[in-house]
Amino acid sequence: MYTLKTIFFIPRKGVTFAKTKQMNTLFNHRSIRKYKSTPIEATLLEKILNAGTRASNTGNMQVYSIIVTTDELIRKQLWEIHFKQNMVLEAPVHLTFCADINRFNQWCQQRNAFPGYDNFLWFYNASIDALLASQNICIEAENNGLGICYLGTTTYAADKIIQLLNLPMGVVPVTSIVLGYPDENPNLTDRLPLEAILHYEKYQPYSAADIDKLYADKEALPGTKKLIEENKTDNLAQIFTEKRYKKSDNVHFSNSFLQTIKNQGFMNQ
């Protein structure tokens, strides 16, 4: 099973952007894992959520919903569901982003229109809508001095979130963020060199030498050696495959997420 121990991240190092100069919000993003208890003012929160709705979405159908949870008891239940990560307990606002065809279906049914969105394509379209809105919200939050952290545990615990938040048929949680004023100031996290991610014109296969070169900086990070010692593995890659994201866990959560998507009515091909 998935344990808290697997949720660690590679220690960060300073990264400079000599080429870009413009140090705007996008280039300054850090995930924040320690929060002050200061609440977020209602008008500021509303502005940030409005920024989410301006993102592109599928056919302007806006097939997503956002659950805004600030109640302490419900946030504690969400903390338990999200593998008891401290930041979930600390941050004053918890946002659960859902693929949501329920509202659109209900509108169609009230207009004598017969919706055909109970399939995987529309789960995926609705996921895209929810995810683009979430990223806009993160950026506008950071524009206003707030910190955020995505919770990848959302898909692992989708069934439990559905039960807690009373999500009806046609609604599946796809990601979550916690939101609040930062109580830490971490360095930027490392990234692979840009050429690792990009392919020009068409996909260019990686040679073994390419891979060695592209991962060399990550493998040489000061924190990597320590992590390998702590995890008792031979190298960094094995920390991912044997500790953080093991095959048995992946298969377990893969099956449960697919079952949840089906249970919520998105697999009626």
Added chain:
Amino acid sequence: MYTLKTIFFIPRKGVTFAKTKQMNTLFNHRSIRKYKSTPIEATLLEKILNAGTRASNTGNMQVYSIIVTTDELIRKQLWEIHFKQNMVLEAPVHLTFCADINRFNQWCQQRNAFPGYDNFLWFYNASIDALLASQNICIEAENNGLGICYLGTTTYAADKIIQLLNLPMGVVPVTSIVLGYPDENPNLTDRLPLEAILHYEKYQPYSAADIDKLYADKEALPGTKKLIEENKTDNLAQIFTEKRYKKSDNVHFSNSFLQTIKNQGFMNQ
């Protein structure tokens, strides 16, 4: 089958943001469907693509790739694949965002680590990575005076894109954008009122009266009446269910996208 006719959008109306005041990039987003032929300078494009890599991603594994296509012939082939939407032919840069576990797997294999990411959970994690990066890139593009448009046709034509762009096992295109200098200045597109999207604390069911109220402004848009006449339907909802996103098309593309995900090696539970 899906035809070009189904790709129309609701006419836009002006939207004001009396409450927010700050008219930044996020609040000014419009999808751009007419482009100048002016190319994008290489250093600017690199900065924009770098902004994509700063987005949050799963375990800092960066399991996504971006195919940057500027070649005229390949862009013409992409235009055909994307249902011959004019903007795909016009815009000088075409970005295809892919869920990509191939690079990570190859790294693992070269390090005697045994990856277990050939399942739906990791297709979905990789999709999240690709989509958050895409939204960062759209925002940084708009920060620099460029326009963008997402291509929802990516999932409909994923198999053809895979063939054209030589995407290997472990790689699936999940969204695309076209990028260039705008040759139009459209009004903001309407959105549902914020309360349609939000649920406080837990999901609150919609009454029939709620739905009528939440969709009233959209149904009353000046362009809606004209659209209904053109489409010969009784109302706006039927334009979606009978013309734009019909059940038969949805089922067809749903099955083909699921088959593609399987073919690319993401359904080995």
